[in-house]
Amino acid sequence: MTGVLPSQRLEQMIRNGQIHGSPDIIPEQIQPASLDLRLGSVAYRVRASFLAGHDRRVEDRLKEFEMHQIDLSDGAVLEKGCVYVVPLMESLDLPIGLQAVANAKSSTGRLDLLTRTITDGGAEFDRIAPGYKGPLYAEICPRSFSVLVRPGMRLNQIRFREGQAILDDTALTALHASDVLVNGDALIDDGLGFSVDLKLDGTDLVGYRAKPHTGVIDLDNIGFYDPAEYWEDVRCKDGQIILDPGAFYILVSREAVHIPPAYAAEMAPYLAMVGEFRVHYAGFFDPGFGHSAAGGTGSRGVLEVRCHEAPFVLEHGQVVGRLVYEHMSEIPQQLYGSGIASNYQGQGLKLSKHFAVPD
Numbered sequence: 001m002t003g004v005l006p007s008q009r010l011e012q013m014i015r016n017g018q019i020h021g022s023p024d025i026i027p028e029q030i031q032p033a034s035l036d037l038r039l040g041s042v043a044y045r046v047r048a049s050f051l052a053g054h055d056r057r058v059e060d061r062l063k064e065f066e067m068h069q070i071d072l073s074d075g076a077v078l079e080k081g082c083v084y085v086v087p088l089m090e091s092l093d094l095p096i097g098l099q100a101v102a103n104a105k106s107s108t109g110r111l112d113l114l115t116r117t118i119t120d121g122g123a124e125f126d127r128i129a130p131g132y133k134g135p136l137y138a139e140i141c142p143r144s145f146s147v148l149v150r151p152g153m154r155l156n157q158i159r160f161r162e163g164q165a166i167l168d169d170t171a172l173t174a175l176h177a178s179d180v181l182v183n184g185d186a187l188i189d190d191g192l193g194f195s196v197d198l199k200l201d202g203t204d205l206v207g208y209r210a211k212p213h214t215g216v217i218d219l220d221n222i223g224f225y226d227p228a229e230y231w232e233d234v235r236c237k238d239g240q241i242i243l244d245p246g247a248f249y250i251l252v253s254r255e256a257v258h259i260p261p262a263y264a265a266e267m268a269p270y271l272a273m274v275g276e277f278r279v280h281y282a283g284f285f286d287p288g289f290g291h292s293a294a295g296g297t298g299s300r301g302v303l304e305v306r307c308h309e310a311p312f313v314l315e316h317g318q319v320v321g322r323l324v325y326e327h328m329s330e331i332p333q334q335l336y337g338s339g340i341a342s343n344y345q346g347q348g349l350k351l352s353k354h355f356a357v358p359d
Contacts, residue, residue: 002163003329004033004264006287010160018098020091029154032286032332033264036105036154037117037136038089043070043149046083049139050118057120058085058137072151077216080146085118088136089152092128094160100128102136102158103266103283109304110352111217112144112210112248115155128158143306144210144248145230148218155219159264159284165326167263172325175263181325182255191268191322194301197254198239198316200349206241207234207251208351217354227355239316243277243307252349253301254317259289261331265323267301277307277314279321287328288335300348 005013007030013019019035029036046065052058062085070076070084078084094100102117103126116125120134128136138156149155167175169188176186187193198206208231217225234241234249243249259265267283290299303320314320 003161003165003327005160005162006328006330006332007032008333009329010035013160018093018095020093021089022091023089025090031157032288032335033328034157034159034284034286035090036157037102037138039072039138039149039151039153039155040087040089041072041151043072043076043078043084043086043140044068045070046085049083049141051125052118052120052122054123055121058118058122058135059120072149075148075150075218077146077148078140078142080142080144082141084140086138086140088117088138090158091135093133094128094131096131098160098162099130100132100158100160101266102126102128102156104156105154106302107352107354108155109283110250110302111147111354112142112304112306113147113155114141114143115139117156117158145214146216148216148220150220153219157284161326162329165329167325167327175260175325179258179260181258181260184255187319189322191324192265193319193322194253194255194257195317195319196303196314197252197300198236198241198314200252204235204237205233205349206236207249207349208232209234209244209250210248219354222353223356225355227351227358230355231351241314243305243312243314245307245309245311247307249303249305249307250349250351251303251305251314253303253321255301257285257290257299257301257323259285259287259291259325261287261291261335262328263287263325264328265289265325268322268324277305277312277320279303279305285323286335287332291335302350 010030014025044062045067052061104115108115116139118137118139172188214230265285
């Protein structure tokens with residue numbers, strides 16, 4: 001069947017040895033349409049980001065760029081502004097015709113923790129070729145905060161698909177007519193467009209900006225850190241803010257998004273010509289996100305925004321990204337939501353799970 005593979009198919013692939021874990025993969029790694037990947041026990045500090053390239057192994061390229069090794073066994077700090085490569089506990093033995101794509105998990109993206117997957121022979125980040133057999137590596141670059149990591153932590157995830165599963169605009173228009181993918185009018189043009197909300201109801205707080213000099217974040221600490229020590233409030237009353245070059249922001253979409261159970265979605269960057277910023281760090285939306293039967297009534301998309309070369313005025317309602325919807329090959333046995341303790345069902349403007357929720 002054509003489409004993104006659901007949790008029950010991932011379990012079958014694990015049993016068949018097409019996805020292998022050392023140590024064994026645990027049930028908590030399996031999401032409705034993706035598999036969480038675990039950090040191994042060593043990190044390599046490297047001089048620069050790199051791809052293996054055709055017919056070359058990551059292990060061999062590490063010898064060119066490695067500065068030193070870091071034992072993660074008892075926990076270690078990955079420093080802001082540095083680049084690391086960490087072998088993952090998972091490896092693949094994919095059949096021909098089955099490809100994969102990886103992405104940072106939501107909490108990873110909200111910490112501005114650039115995390116990408118690289119493979120032997122790979123010429124692209126986060127894209128795993130059909131029939132790939134070999135190890136997986138995470139390239140990690142903390143952009144705003146230094147972080148404490150340990151083996152087994154899950155910073156990125158992988159999704160598998162058979163064939164061409166993406167909905168074109170005609171199919172997406174029909175799906176919106178039957179399932180209401182967003183509240184209000186749907187902007188459908190090479191995917192479902194979404195815009196930024198800078199006029200939140202009852203408040204002038206519209207986002208957060210990462211502070212430049214902060215303490216370390218232990219990724220095992222949930223609901224632990226005071227947001228005021230790491231983030232500045234972004235407030236506005238006129239529906240516009242000026243993004244500073246190099247700064248990282250957490251904002252929220254104006255639209256409440258719905259992913260029906262038979263579909264998955266991926267956040268894609270918007271055209272670079274619309275402004276000096278990027279909105280795309282953690283991009284998987286699982287089946288059931290914002291779905292009423294799974295505990296949601298439409299969920300806002302949290303936007304991880306980084307401004308580039310010049311200050312840029314971002315205005316309320318400006319289109320900043322798009323969701324590309326894909327067919328699932330089957331409906332997952334478990335949807336995203338309260339049943340699997342999903343962190344961001346029904347969300348609005350929200351920091352990562354590591355921060356305490358203000359009273």
